[in-house]
Amino acid sequence: MNIEDRRSIFPQGFMSFILVALALIACSFSGIREVAASGVETGSRAGHDIDLSHGAEAESRAGHGWFGLSYQYVSVDGFESSVGKLDTGTVDSHALIFDIEYYINDKIALVAGIPYFRRKHEGADIHNPLNLDPPRPYIENVDNGVWNSGFADFHLGIRYLAKDGTFVIEPFASFGVPSNQYPFFGAAAVGQRLLKFELGTSFAWYPGLSNAYYRADIAYVFVEKTLGVNVNHWRVNAEVGYRFTPRLTARLFMLLKDGKGLSVPEDFTEDGVFVMTDERWYQHDRMIKHNFMNAGIGLDWAVNEKYLLSGNVMFQPWAEQVHAMEYALTVGVSRSF
Helix, strand or coil: CCCEEEEEECCCHHHHHHHHHHHHHHHHHHCCEECCCCCCCCCCCCCCCHHHCCCCCCCCCCCCCCEEEEEEEEEEEEEEEECCEEEEEEEEEEEEEEEEEEEECCEEEEEEEEEEEEEEEEEECCCCCHCCCCCCCCCCCCCCCCCEEEEEEEEEEEEEEEEECEEEEEEEEEEECCCCCCCCCCCCCCCCCCEEEEEEEEEEECCCCEEEEEEEEEEEEEEEECCEEEEEEEEEEEEEEEECCEEEEEEEEEEEEEEECCCCCCCEEEEEEEEECCCHHHHHHHCCCEEEEEEEEEEEEEEECCEEEEEEEEEECCCCCCCEEEEECCCEEEEEC
């Protein structure tokens, strides 16, 4: 077994079954959310939940859904460690996010998505594969001051509308599967290249005498272990929206990721010396906690019955063991069908 081989949190036979099932799903439709190591969540269902009929006589959902394309820019400066913010450099990140949701009947929706990233790191030379012991010239250095681009992970899942009406309950499950063997060592890496399984529930409340709505997704994410380290985590997305007109909706939202993992510098120190040359350091981006809370405001504009334009700005009021996000801007368009 070489250094790239890892043990999954799933039994081998079960994982083979899951991968076959995911391949079949991917062939039938082509999201859901990914939390990147930079502390930014990609993908959103904003603007789609509020168009449901909530118990009124309505057309069947079967055969309907939406697909969307979003652009996101993220500015990162430094790293929030146990001893304060470290000057590790800056990262500029551009992303195109492809998402689709399709109802196979009135209760069950299939969802899928994949982000394409273009990132550049400038600053401290702490992710150079040639500085490892032994040096690894066969590993691409993505933090060399030039743009690194590529697709990250497929996200495939299912949602079940357990309760509709004024109060909506919708359990969901999803898998995150790396789309290719992209490099994961570096601040400009497009992802962690780990298998993930998410299990959670969406809750929404639509008060009958108000144009406001309230929604929250609560989920637990099981992540493939690296060197035996558990980085499973909770994910909470909360949103409050208000429809000013039939076409214009404003949103306040919060994204929280909180879970297990290692910390810098204490878990990478030997005899008081910070070690950045061993296998543990090579794998550190996969084992660190990456906890954060992001908050922001957004607007949705329904151009007509089919097209929706969305935009938001997001900041990071709390971060723990994660790249320090200065701000993120997202714009997107989606089409219902």
